[in-house]
Amino acid sequence: MADAKVIPFDEDRPRRRVAGSRRVRAVPAPEPVAEAVEAAVAEPAAVESAGAAWDRRIAGGLAFLRRRVTGDYEVDEFGYDKELTDQVLMSLMRPLFDKYFRVEVKGIENIPAEGGALIVANHSGTLPLDGLMMQVAVHDHHPAQRHLRLLAADLVFMLPVVNELARKAGHTLACSEDAQRLLEAGELVGVMPEGFKGIGKPFGDRYKLQRFGRGGFVSTALRAGTPIVPCSIVGAEEIYPMVGNAKTVARLLGIPYFPITPTFPWLGPLGAVPLPTKWTIQFGEPIATDGYPPEAAEDPMLMFNLTDEVREQIQHTLYKLLVQRRSVFF
Numbered sequence: 001m002a003d004a005k006v007i008p009f010d011e012d013r014p015r016r017r018v019a020g021s022r023r024v025r026a027v028p029a030p031e032p033v034a035e036a037v038e039a040a041v042a043e044p045a046a047v048e049s050a051g052a053a054w055d056r057r058i059a060g061g062l063a064f065l066r067r068r069v070t071g072d073y074e075v076d077e078f079g080y081d082k083e084l085t086d087q088v089l090m091s092l093m094r095p096l097f098d099k100y101f102r103v104e105v106k107g108i109e110n111i112p113a114e115g116g117a118l119i120v121a122n123h124s125g126t127l128p129l130d131g132l133m134m135q136v137a138v139h140d141h142h143p144a145q146r147h148l149r150l151l152a153a154d155l156v157f158m159l160p161v162v163n164e165l166a167r168k169a170g171h172t173l174a175c176s177e178d179a180q181r182l183l184e185a186g187e188l189v190g191v192m193p194e195g196f197k198g199i200g201k202p203f204g205d206r207y208k209l210q211r212f213g214r215g216g217f218v219s220t221a222l223r224a225g226t227p228i229v230p231c232s233i234v235g236a237e238e239i240y241p242m243v244g245n246a247k248t249v250a251r252l253l254g255i256p257y258f259p260i261t262p263t264f265p266w267l268g269p270l271g272a273v274p275l276p277t278k279w280t281i282q283f284g285e286p287i288a289t290d291g292y293p294p295e296a297a298e299d300p301m302l303m304f305n306l307t308d309e310v311r312e313q314i315q316h317t318l319y320k321l322l323v324q325r326r327s328v329f330f
Contacts, residue, residue, distance in 0.1 A: 078178070079167030082147070089169050090139060096129070097136040100276050101235060105141045107283035110229055113144045116183035117286065118221045119190045120310050121231035122209055122318065123198035126240035126259045128152075129274065130233050134190060135169070137281045149182050150190045151175075155255070176220045183224035190231075191217045193307075200245070200257040206237035207322060209315050215307035218289075222297040222306075227286035230310050232317035235279030238328050240264070277328050280321050284313050 064087060067073045075081045097103050111117060121134060131150050138148040151174035157163045172178045174191065182189050192198065197210040221228050244260035264271030287310065296302055 075168075078149075078170070078172045078182075080149070080170040081168040082170075084168050085147070085170060089165070090136060093132055093136050094140070097133055097140070100274075101133060101239075101279040103133055103137060103235075103279040103281055105137045105281050105283075107285075108137070108141045110283045110285055111138065111142055111146065111188065112227065112286070113142075113146075114186065116186050116224055116226040117188050117229055118179070118183060118217060118224075118226055119148065119188060119229045119231050119283070120217060120314070121190065121192050122207075122233055122314055123192035123194040124201070124206065124233070125199060125236035125274075126242050126261070127274070128199055129239065130236040131190065131192060133236075133279065134231065134233065134281060138188060138190075146188050148188045148190045151179055151192075153195060176216055179217070179220045180224050183220065183226045193217055196256040200242070200259070202245070203237070203241040203243055207234070207318050209311055209318075212307050212311050215303035218303045218306045218310070219297045221289045222292055222303075223294075225290040227288050227290075228306070228310055229286045230284035230313045230317070232282050232284070232314050232321060233279065234281075234318060234321040234325060235277045235328075238277045239274035241275075275329075278325075278330055280325070282317055282321060284317055287313075 064083070067083070073081065073083055111119070119134070119138075121130070124130060131152075135148045135150060139145055147170060149170045149172065152166055152171045153174055156166050156171065157173060172182070174195075179189050179191070193212040194210040195213070201208075201210060218228070240259060240261050242259045242261055246258040246260060250256065250258040261271065263273075287306065289306075292302070
């Protein structure tokens with residue numbers, strides 16, 4: 001009878017060689033089996049890690065609610081609530097930014113890592129969603145996760161619920177005094193000089209910049225000695241194609257315009273849903289203002305030239321982005 005082949009099962013047990021037998025090496029487990037064993041060993045650790053993450057989230061949420069209830073949170077002199085903005089308001093706007101409008105951000109490195117700066121952008125879209133998306137772009141894409149303080153029209157602060165949310169999100173009245181105080185405190189300030197003329201323009205005038213006012217934003221930047229960062233936004237013009245304006249209704253309601261779009265007011269509340277256009281937000285190279293003397297803020301010719309320079313840079317970038325765009329929706 002031939003000798004049996006012995007396969008060692010225990011590496012630590014002393015082995016005896018049987019006369020006439022051959023030594024057989026242990027066969028390693030196939031790779032899929034080895035991977036399965038490793039995964040089985042690692043799975044409890046992964047489950048434990050995920051559980052710990054959920055525990056931290058729940059604990060953080062409960063602590064946040066406790067501070068809200070007890071009033072143990074801080075707001076600045078303008079009513080800005082940083083914690084509420086980071087944990088709630090940004091979370092509400094982020095799905096629109098990432099999934100719905102799929103915003104592509106360019107030139108974020110042109111925004112300084114610290115210190116004050118004035119970001120000047122075009123305004124469009126019938127409803128001011130472009131300002132909110134610009135706020136998310138600065139916070140989520142800037143390496144320092146900076147917060148943008150938007151200057152808003154007085155109408156915003158006359159609406160009951162909108163007023164409170166705007167203050168909590170860091171918005172303040174579009175006046176030079178508030179803007180200068182924020183800039184001198186080292187904040188990023190966003191302004192859209194077109195105002196209602198830009199946001200309420202007809203669809204046929206899309207991406208044609210309206211008048212930038214009298215250059216008050218330039219005077220504010222000169223007084224604070226902060227750079228001006230031009231910003232161009234493509235995609236907002238098409239979310240509510242404004243094909244008409246019911247001026248009589250607007251006067252009765254006390255609002256600058258009453259938009260008529262292909263879906264509003266015909267579809268009721270459903271017509272207020274914006275179209276899912278593809279957005280691009282590009283921040284241009286900053287224009288320095290700290291090299292001018294203090295009296296430069298009172299020079300009307302200088303303010304006109306700088307205002308025109310900012311406007312031309314934004315308009316040129318808009319045209320360039322439109323040429324590069326493949327589709328309104330993709």
